[in-house]
Amino acid sequence: MKKKWLLTGSAVGISGAVMLATGLTAFAGTSGYDDYKAALKNTTQNLTSVTVQADAVLKDNGSLISQAQSNLKASRQNEAVSGTVKISGKTNAQTISLYSQPDGQVWKSDASDIYYVKQDKDREDHRKAGKETKDKAWFSSQAETVIDALIGNLKNEITSTTGEDGSKDISLQLDNAQIPAVVQALAPVAFKHLSEQSKWERSTESGRAAKESNPEKLFRQSLFNPKDIALTDGVQIQSLSLHAVISPANEIQRQQFDITFTGQDTQGASHTLTASLDVQLSAINGTTPDSVDLTGKQVVQVKDDHEGRHHE
């Protein structure tokens, strides 16, 4: 009898200890995910101003559909942004300068001398939201737990390599089969939404004057024609990769994101769409956005007719 107890007792003891030990290793082991999260927190919390260089490319079967290059200076203190965005599509290319200040936004296309001004009325409301910081802190820590749980075992697929100077290289590479079914199911929904939006836009725009030169609209048109990428059949995320460089000061310096979709259009031709985004942050906390002086310039006020649709 005693021998039996010894046997079962030791089996329980050993397996329990191993379980605890391996669980603790997983718990204590820092994955690339934790490194990335820490850097992201550090960057967003301490950030007051930054220069952003972003480059977005959309390709269909290897040929360029649209490309956007932007160089933006942003400051948190006075909520100001300034910079240029260059958009080149299949047919045309254009550069837009924009200045965003607390009281409104100013847009100007390089092709003309007209400044478009859009006043923001609901900014005031945003300011008031600062009160509930305590609730916010609790909420953000809770949200973090939820996000951690949602990411689950994908956490382990994020790798981190530390360079000689203390900078870190974070990368995540997911193939078709590894992408959770929920995310995979969202891909067709996104495309469906896009193609519906393009229909909507076409029907509303046909009634208006063709020479609408509001840059915001031009911006949209030349960004890409949603019809170009309207995949309707067998839409799937083929691969997804994320790459980030974290500086020795634990700030995110560079962020690359690539996603590849495959699918067929209404004619049954198969497409491989590749979207990639490359964002580089520099001059962290050492950037001053430019401001624009509108006196003596040709100014056109723009009404907020898109406001409702932005909040969709």
Next chain:
Amino acid sequence: MEGLTAAIRNELQLMIYRKKTIIFILVSVILPVLLILLFHSLQPILGIVAVSPSYPVQMLEIYTVFLIPLFMMVEIADLFPQEISSRTLKLALLRPVTRLGVYTAKFLVLGIAIGILLLLLGTASTLCNLLFGTPGTGSLHIFSLLKAYAAAFLSMWSLAALFVFTAQFFRSAAGFLVFSILLYTGAKTVPYLINGFAFFSITSYTDWYSLWLSHTVSTGRLATTTLFLLSGLFLFVTLGYIFFDRKEV
């Protein structure tokens, strides 16, 4: 040893004679097709979901989160509490097999049943892809497919060990079923509330097979996770045995 194989054969036959088992086996053959039909009917909302060679692995998530845990709870309810409440456990114990033999046979048969279910689900999903798949949507190596299903089997068997342990506290099948479903959903929800719980809970490893498909996950991580699941399996099987051994029938 002879007693054990006889006990396993006995338990297997018992399991096949239960209607529930047959229903679950049928469901697992039909489910992949049903899911495809579901995706087709959801087309107006979802658009068309592609059925690609990775369909068996994508659907594995649904199998390991819902179908197989439900299957094992139902089977465990029949293997332990049901046998006690209907006083048929005595019959098994009267045979020239030790209590350990009876217990091991029950647990092994459970493993075999889970294995068969996974095999059926995998085969049916693969066939579904061959029949309804969208052509030209990439490929998945058959070896990675087998790896994913083998990994899913290990996590499911460890989960079964946890439920076998829980089953020892129940004398009625219904009570156990309700409690185990609550326990399972509870254990699945806790990680959303408490940080770090997921590392110590077997229930959060139902989708760990995706690690085996990765190129980047270190072998160390794979080894510790495998070790975690194996030790969890041994721990709960042994704990379950301690209670099973002391049980008065």
